[in-house]
Amino acid sequence: MIKYLFLFLFLFISLEASKNSEILNRAHKYMQSNTQSDTFRAYNDYKNLYLQSAVANNLDLKIKSLEGIVQSGNRLHIDVSKYSNELKTLQLKNSYNKPKPKAMKKTKHIEDVHIEPLHKLKSIDWKEDILLLTFNKPLSNKQIKDFTLHDKSKNKYRYVFDIKTSMLTSSQSITKNGIDRIRLAQFDPKTLRLVIENSSKLDIKQSIDAKTLQISFILKTAPIKIDRDKVIVIDAGHGGKDPGAVGYKKYREKIVVFKIAKELQKILKSRGYKVHMTRDSDKFVKLSRRTKFANEKNADIFISIHANAVDGKNAKDVHGIECYFLSPTRSERAKKVAAKENSADMSDMNMYGKNSYLNLLNHHNIVASNKLAIDLQRGMLGALNKKYKNVKDGGVREGPFWVLVGAQMPSVLVEVGFISHPMEAKRLVNDNYRKTMARGLADGVERYFANN
Known part of the structure; x- marks a missing residue:
């Protein structure tokens, strides 16, 4: 009897884990669409998973669901400070439990290497149709590499800007009416990547003003038809x-x-x-x-x-x-x-x-x-x-x-x-x-x- 009971519990836990994984994947897909309705659906999924994690005492699921709540809540302009504070506490506690890497022994053959400090992003602002990325140090044109990708099958244009020797604390989504998606993320340890994605071709120009990278958009938007019989x-x-x-x-x-x-x-x-x-x-x-x-x-x-x-x-x-x-x-x-x-x-x-x-x-x-x-x-x-x-x-x-x-x-x-x-x-x-x-x-x- 006890044998069957353990088997039942094992199957139940496995099914719940599979269900939670499915909901988590669904929420992640909702977040990728970048629409308000899908973001709100993702927000609700993450909150349900958060409750499940509390019942199951699943720390990994709790951290993932809190990360989702904070990301989707910020995009929806919902106050998620309570969840953000809990997430920081759990991440800090989790980092204490990780084994510390063993210190490397110094040898006579290793010389001290001077590492140039990276540029840090200080602020993101809009000045009408100009995106302003301001760093803590002056930029040079050599640090900025840009290229354009066009996916004909999906009719998608991607404008990519790689900023060398720069760093970001976390990925960010930037919104602008008339543009499908703008994403800023760390591409590698020394490269910050800005990706602008749109279903139609954009006229984009870049310039540097001391510490600020300016991305100018010349938008040609069709007038929106609004039903005013409301x-x-x-x-x-x-x-x-x-x-x-x-x-x-x-x-x-x-x-x-x-x-x-x-x-x-x-x-x-x-x-x-x-x-x-x-x-x-x-x-x-x-x-x-x-x-x-x-x-x-x-x-x-x-x-x-x-x-x-x-x-x-x-x-x-x-x-x-x-x-x-x-x-x-x-x-x-x-x-x-x-x-x-x-x-x-x-x-x-x-x-x-x-x-x-x-x-x-x-x-x-x-x-x-x-x-x-x-x-x-x-x-x-x-x-x-x-x-x-x-x-x-x-x-x-x-x-x-x-x-x-x-x-x-x-x-x-x-x-x-x-x-x-x-x-x-x-x-x-x-x-x-x-x-x-x-x-x-x-x-x-x-x-x-x-x-x-």
Whole structure:
């Protein structure tokens, strides 16, 4: 009997290992496609494997799944700092367990060799259509080798730049509208390789400015056809008896977000969309009524606009723009932000029950909502960074926001900044800043509909 029991356990463990390996390979393939939907599928696979690794106490699987979560989460602009910290801890612990290599004995015949320190990549930036790779030391033309590959069967062009005597801490994917894929990785110990891949031929030029390699793109993109026969519901957070956050110089959240929402409505209407507001004045609207209104209007997307805040002692330190989509989460930060926004109408919370409200989630909308959040975040940052300095990207995050529960369409909560931060608060009460942000949000909406 014991013999058969051990045989059963062996077969079960083998099947589980095979299944996990299959899921891991599938997730890796999703990551190679570089599309948002496949990246999100990979993210979910890696998270499932992470849970499996915890149950099976499989350290190798845990490290691989954490690496996947961090890579896919960063690409989706999801806050994965918790997983990243755990990964660093496990990698450090794992490195301690590895046997140390034996020291080589010095002989009289071995001379000291001077090794020239490698160039290190310090930053990656875009200046309009120019990719800037800045190193810690000046570059020379002799260090840059480039060539082009054309795969006729797949109709793929690859532009390769090899940068000699340079090093990178980890591989990176770089995104640019109009280009299929840009990848930067360590080709060998002394060569950094930049690969630009596209389905059509590109006009690319390179130049060196001291420590910076400049890759210039001359893009010829066809105009994107966008279906503007869409219904959009914009929700200005709080209102009436609920002022929302009261921040720097007593600026009130309900007023700031209403003005941004009205400006966004104006821009989207001018572009041909059908737009509705959950409130057209300074009045209080119950949280459950807001998504119900969107459902009644058969909205294609729902955007709830809010402003964040922290207490006095941290007010000068915390700032940034964030986008949240509805999803169960264990992130303490997301829970704190959600608790602040959810506190507006606790009667609604009691009606459904605090502990059971996540059952109302429309899981089929989570992927679409994540895509919408990414496009809105990119739109805001893209518009604001052209005119203003120190605009912080707070990222795209998951959060249990009550105002999004029940929405039968992709829905996102936008935190336009911290009204408690002196600089950000002054900007949020400035008409030009609000109009620029609204244009960025509108551009994000356009990008979402163009890609979906």
